[in-house]
Amino acid sequence: MLATLLPPTPTVHAEPTRVTLLRLQDGLYAARADNAEASRANAGEVVPTLVHVTGNGVLVVDPGPHARWGDRLIAAIRHITAEPIRWVVNTHAHPEHVLANAAFAQLQPRPAFLASAATASLMRQRCESCLARLTAMLGERVMRATQIVIPEPALRDGDWLHTGKTAWQVHVHAAAHSASDTVLYAPQRRVLCVGGLAYRQRVPDLQEGSLLGWRQALHALTALPAGIVVGTAIGTPAQTLQPTLAYLDALDSAITHAIESGVDAAHALDYVPGNAYRDWRNFHPRHAFNVARAWRELEDRWMQNAPSA
Ligand SMILES: [Zn+2]
Secondary structure, rough: HHHHHHOOOOOOOOOOOOOOOEEOOOEEEEEOOOOOOOOOOOOOOOOEEEEEEEEOOOEEOOOOOOEEEEEHHHHHHHHHHHOOOOEEEEEOHHHHHHHOOHOOOOOOOOOOOEEEEHHHHHHHHHHHHHHHHHHHOHHHHHHOOOOOOOOEEEEOOOEEEOOEEEEEEEEEEEEOOOEEEEEEEOOOOOOOEEOOOOOOOOOOOOOOHHHHHHHHHHHHOOOOOOOOEEEOOOOOOOOOHHHHHHHHHHOOOOOOHHHOOOOOOHHHHHHOHHHHHHOOOHHHHHHHHHHHHHHHHHHHHHHHHHHOO
């Protein structure tokens, strides 16, 4: 008797849930992803992959962390269009953005995989260790069938990627969030796709970047007319580019002041506590890492610029 009163037992799915494509504009979508650093809890599914159905084939920017996500993303794309997936762009050489290339490499016809020369070369050098690291973090099961697919070094700063009616302008920023960060900009749509350069309510990751270069890149990006930014999260420039820049500016001015006052690096966090950003995701431990990284960069620059005794 009791059994009839209980709600039906939910089916336990061994497979992960579907990828949802959020519609941003006509033909333009972004995958729903966790706004957080990659972890076992989110299976590394933290990149809101941009999908553009151009009328002349589909453009995919930053396909994601592994083949399993890539396969589900392809299924979601097939749900909205029968157009072939023609271009896959890798904005920068971080594993959670690029390792899902593996799923797209299985497609017939095979799409073109595109990146800046620096990103392609970094992926050639590092993807193997990045794959091993992500596998250690997320587990073998999640990373199954994920192989490294190196993009062509085809994207140059100032180039245009012509896709159907929309042309995307390519901007390549050297040493910003990473050693090379590619941005795609569609002026007629006022859309910026910026890879790892913009965060929303989350502490940015400066570990392999340059404070100076990243601030310069964001200054250039905030000057562009745009309504939508797709970075590590989706939002307006005021929700993404500007707060990311404000955080980096705050790091820069506080650390510069501390170095000029003769503060020792061992006390860095006391001088740059980042109180205004404590409610951002991944504040612990990312902010402390950023302070250490930025401190080294600014101290090097300060030593180079200091008049010799
Ligand atoms: Zn990144």
